[in-house]
Amino acid sequence: MKDPSIRRSLALFRAFRHEQEDPEACYSLLARDAADQVEAYGGPVKARTVVDVGGGGGYFTEEFRRRGAGAYLFEPDVGELGPKPPAGSVVADGYLLPLADAVADVCFSSNVLEHVADPQTFLSEMVRVTRPGGLIYVSFTNWLSPWGGHEWAPWHYLGAERARARYRRRTGRPAKHTLGENLFAVHIGPTLRQVRARDDVTVVSARSRYWPFLAEAVAKAPGLREFATWNLLLILRRCPP
Structure with missing residues (x-):
């Protein structure tokens, strides 16, 4: 995937600045952007099964559905679902998803990892529900x-x-x-080492999610990446058993 444009990064930054007063505009834009990233790595989501883990009010789930995916939201906090969650939303913990193994073509999680006490168990559950060859999208704001x-x-x-x-x-x-309690200090270096040590996924890309240039290079620089990345995007591919 080529580096995104400066114009796109500025648009996201402006949206984040107004998140509190206009969450609809902020998260709708972020959902479109994230779905574009998923399709850039895994192809169109139309007619594919997407599992959205910790997707809050359902902006990501709704965007995947607009693109023709069978998308399902699993959110542990009823308060985060809002007054009109997507139809079929399930209140469920990301540590123990009520899904069979290998049911998802795409398992998606946007800015959730820094809110869980045990990120590795959370990731393992995402891997479990993803089919071999399927895509796992994980982003988080590093501490x-x-x-x-x-x-x-x-x-x-x-x-x-x-x-x-x-x-x-x-x-x-x-x-x-x-x-x-609901925010944890997650760092890029240890997370990358733990993911790369797994034998059930391959790392397709590790990059800054919002950085407009040298997005992968920034994430490769020890020390610097912890400050400059802002938000790490991991694209993983589930390995065959």
Whole structure:
């Protein structure tokens, strides 16, 4: 996949800046962009089975369905589903999906890995439900990126508790995320080593999800990648048994 354009990166950045007041526009754009990435690596999703793990309000599921996929949303937090989740949505933990082995052509997870306490078990479950030859799409915001602290970034560089306290003083409300409860410090180097050590997947690509140039090169630079990548995108292929 060629590096995306600067124009595309700027559009996503502008959408993220207005996420709180206009989530519909933000996540609809992100869903279209993510579906484009899936199709760039795995071909059209039409008539294929897509499993969306932790997809929140269902923006990704709905976009895959618009493209003709049989897409299914599995979300553990009822509050994240919103008032009108996609039909057939299932409340389910990503550690234990209520699916048989090898049922998905594409197993998809956008910005979920940093919200689970055991990323490797989460990944293993995604691999389990993907058919041999199928695609696994995983992106996550690494802790040391400028957005690692989510709504209280970039002050997380000075410590999580200090950053959360500052957020409360500034906004008058508690932060949504708490380190060690629903946000975890996931790093690129250890994650890549663990994934590459697996014998049930091959790494098709490891790249910055939003970076407009040298997206794969940035993710290959130890140290630098932890700060410059912003968000790591892993494209994995399920190996034959």
